[in-house]
Amino acid sequence: MKKAEYSRKDIQSKAVEEILSHPLTLFAGLVGLLSVVGFFLFSVSILIWVCSLSFTLMVGSGCVNYFVRRDYFEKRQASLLHKIAEQENKNEMLKLKKGLKHCLKITNDDDFAVQGLAQFKKVQEKYKLFEEVIINKLSPTEVTFSRFLGTAEQVYFSVLDNLDKFVISIKTVDTFDIDYLEERFDKLEIKKKEDTAEQADLDEIETIQKRIDMREELLEKINIFLTENEQALTQLDKTTINLSCLETKKGRASADIKATLEDLEILAERTNKYNR
Numbered sequence: 001m002k003k004a005e006y007s008r009k010d011i012q013s014k015a016v017e018e019i020l021s022h023p024l025t026l027f028a029g030l031v032g033l034l035s036v037v038g039f040f041l042f043s044v045s046i047l048i049w050v051c052s053l054s055f056t057l058m059v060g061s062g063c064v065n066y067f068v069r070r071d072y073f074e075k076r077q078a079s080l081l082h083k084i085a086e087q088e089n090k091n092e093m094l095k096l097k098k099g100l101k102h103c104l105k106i107t108n109d110d111d112f113a114v115q116g117l118a119q120f121k122k123v124q125e126k127y128k129l130f131e132e133v134i135i136n137k138l139s140p141t142e143v144t145f146s147r148f149l150g151t152a153e154q155v156y157f158s159v160l161d162n163l164d165k166f167v168i169s170i171k172t173v174d175t176f177d178i179d180y181l182e183e184r185f186d187k188l189e190i191k192k193k194e195d196t197a198e199q200a201d202l203d204e205i206e207t208i209q210k211r212i213d214m215r216e217e218l219l220e221k222i223n224i225f226l227t228e229n230e231q232a233l234t235q236l237d238k239t240t241i242n243l244s245c246l247e248t249k250k251g252r253a254s255a256d257i258k259a260t261l262e263d264l265e266i267l268a269e270r271t272n273k274y275n276r
Contacts, residue, residue, distance in 0.1 A: 011081060015073040019065040028058035096120065096160060099167035106174045112222055116166050119229045123159045126236045127152065133243045144261060148243075151264045152236065159232050162225040169222045176215040181208050239264050 019025070032054030039047040065073065100120055103113040130152050138145040188205045191197040197205075 011074055011078045014077040014081065015070060016066070018073050018077060019062060019070070022061060022065055025058050025061045025065070028054045028061060032058060093160075096164055096167065099171075100163065103167055103170040107170060112166075112219075112226065113170060115226050116163055116170075119159065119226065119233065120163055122233055123156060123229070123236075126233060126240065127156045130236055130240045130243075133240050137243050148239075148261055148264070151261070152239065155232050155236060155264065159229045162229050166222055166225045169218055169225070173215060173218050173222070176211060178212070178215060181212055181215075184208055185212070235264060 032051050035047045035051035035054060038044065039051065097120060100113070100117045103116060104110075107113045131149070134145065134148050134152075138148070140146075185205065185208045188197065188201050188208070191201055192205065
């Protein structure tokens with residue numbers, strides 16, 4: 001699962017779109033266009049003045065909005081896009097939660113499925129606690145504050161991304177009817193031992209074995225996803241504890257912050273590499 005977000009370029013593009021579609025700009029342009037059409041149809045000279053005034057107003061409105069009020073439009077669009085991104089992230093979280101609950105059903109509360117859903121709940125709790133601690137310990141204006149929050153966010157979304165892949169993998173595993181595969185394999189193996197197996201039977205044995213191996217490999221990947229998540233959760237705990245226990249002496253605190261941040265950044269870099 002990737003975080004929904006919008007770049008500076010997206011914000012600027014949306015702001016320009018809003019400036020160009022501003023009601024005053026559009027209205028003035030429409031009046032000017034109608035004046036041109038009216039002049040050619042009825043040859044009324046006053047329409048030339050109306051046309052000139054309208055197009056002047058249109059250009060003036062656009063220039064003022066772009067060169068003078070552009071910051072206002074960019075802030076407005078940034079706020080709107082932020083709300084859209086938040087809603088997209090919320091929808092993705094609901095989708096992931098639904099997928100994890102579905103995994104419980106199709107696996108009959110298998111340990112993997114139970115662990116996956118537990119990690120989904122834990123990572124949200126731990127990240128929320130981390131935010132509370134860092135706000136309490138560091139000033140939002142500090143560079144380290146942004147680095148900590150940004151790095152922890154990377155770890156947070158890497159856990160969710162692993163859970164997203166986990167859900168897909170569990171659903172894929174469910175498509176392998178292991179009982180059927182093993183039963184069929186055993187029957188064919190008996191024929192092979194009794195030397196009554198035909199070439200088609202031998203080919204089927206090989207095919208079934210490949211499917212069984214594929215299933216085992218997928219289960220191993222699922223286990224790796226969950227293990228990586230446990231490591232990430234542990235690091236979030238460690239970082240939160242280290243931040244909450246920072247010394248009040250400035251020099252010592254600075255050293256502790258640096259060491260804690262480096263540990264978290266190493267984990268974020270590793271998880272990002274795995275998730276590419």
